[in-house]
Amino acid sequence: MRQTLYLAWRYLAFHRLKTSILVTSITLILFLPVGLRVLVRQSSEQLTRRAEQTPLVIGVKGSPLELVLSTLYFRSDAPGAMRYEEVEVARRAALAPVVPMSVRYHAQAHPIVGTSVEYFDHRRLALVSGRRFAMLGECVLGSSVAAALDAEVGDAVISSPDNLFDLAGEYPLKMTIVGILATSQGPDDDAIFVDVKTTWVIAGIGHGHEDVTKREAASAVLSTDGNRVVANASIVQYNEITPENASEFHFHGDLSDHPVTAAIAFPPDAKSSALLQGRYTADDLPTQIVRPDVVMGELLDTILTIESFILAGAVVVGLATIASATLVFLLSLRLRRREMETLVKIGGSRTSVAALMASEVVTVLVVGTVLAALLTFVTSRFGDVFVRALMRM
């Protein structure tokens, strides 16, 4: 048997291109459906786990999926803005702790998540260094962001303006890093957390500038009418909030009118959850409340349907490939007829010759299967990294 395997190996090694193509075909036939299934399962688990950890999301009416993707995974286009008043309304119901969420801005492609410090408690996010944000302009980095930016506590990140030509709108805001989170294997690793009011500063709703009542700013003052002072564009605006200028920052208008993109409610029990959901059933309300696990469940149902179509396609392609490989093998048998006759003439039995041919086929199948198993192992081992990278794209 050893000699037969040696001859089979020599044949396969000599025809390495043909062998590589056959092995690759077998590997792909076996790996594609299995690997796809593993990846889909891992994606489903990641999406479902996050959704299950987020009981209820409140946002403006519109696409529930967009609302959930934005609020939970910090992906998708930002849903329409909701007044901060809606967060207060939900809190006043006293049925669940409610955390505001504002996911609209970015810093070097990393999402800036405006929220409150309670978010860290509900998500069980621990710090590896520093502390949570305590004042305007402070931020806490997710572990992946810290690694990507090679940033430490005391460094700063600058928000990226969404529109460079919107001179009246947001300005880049330099934010001081006060804490770095431990890895959580989720979307929080890739986010920059700030107080929701900081996102209003980024939005230009809140700002800081030199005191126009002071003598140094007198040259910028155009007119004074009681408490109302009109200044020109030469007034110095701050793009960084420091302990020294923090008192100069202020918000115009009513805070309750300022925008957030959503609110997460964490009801302590099913009854509170049901009661809170019941408050959002009226058609004339501008807001909706959604259960992320239900929304993601519907999305996963769609994904699983697509998966089954892809699997069916892969099976058909696999069968076609096996048929082609069989044809190639049968044709090669015809081409090797003379070789087989020679082997018989010099004393090889027909069984030995058949064993030689079978060994070649089995070797290709075994190598293809082992490679497919290795790929499947790698996928199951590192698939979650791949899935997270995909979700970041």
Place this chain on the structure above:
Amino acid sequence: MSQPLIRVRELSFAYGEGDFRLSIPELDVARASSVAFIGPSGSGKTTLLHLMAGISLPQSGRIDTDGVEVTKLSENQRRAFRIQHIGLVFQEFELLEYLSVLDNILLPYRINPALRYTKAVRERARAISSRVGIEDKLDRYPGQLSQGERQRVAVCRSVLTEPSVLMADEPTGNLDPHNKGKVLDILFDYAEANATTLLMVTHDHDLLERFERVVDFKELIS
């Protein structure tokens, strides 16, 4: 003539339903002799070699080689007989392109579970290749060799099992005059040194003077 090594009696063979029919009433081949088979194409020279080697079976008649009635053996027994007694050299060399020269020479030991592949066999293969002048080409593949070198590899393969009969089917048919002479020298030297019977099918009448006996198929089958 002493007891012949090969005795053919009343042999009759036909391929399926074709027109070809080989009938040999009587043929004896002496031990350690050299015999050339000549005759027109299609007269049955190669077929006779195959019958004597036990590759094919006649419809009737008998062939005895070294006291063994080959025509009475089963396929497995004929195969065992062939491994033990017969060395075959073909016109087209019949080397396996995917094996190195050394592995081609060793092929009988690799394809026959009955033969034990040992270090001694390997050393013998190297020694034989050295005798025919291809010792420096053992790691090459047949496609990298000249026609003459390929035939020398085929000869090495045929004699590795130390057969008592060496059957060569037009071994020089594809060779230039220089290589033709070289391959013949090798075959005759081996046969003489090992008291091996050499049977050769050939169309080349220039070679006949080297043989002790020439069998013309025109006369044999009449």
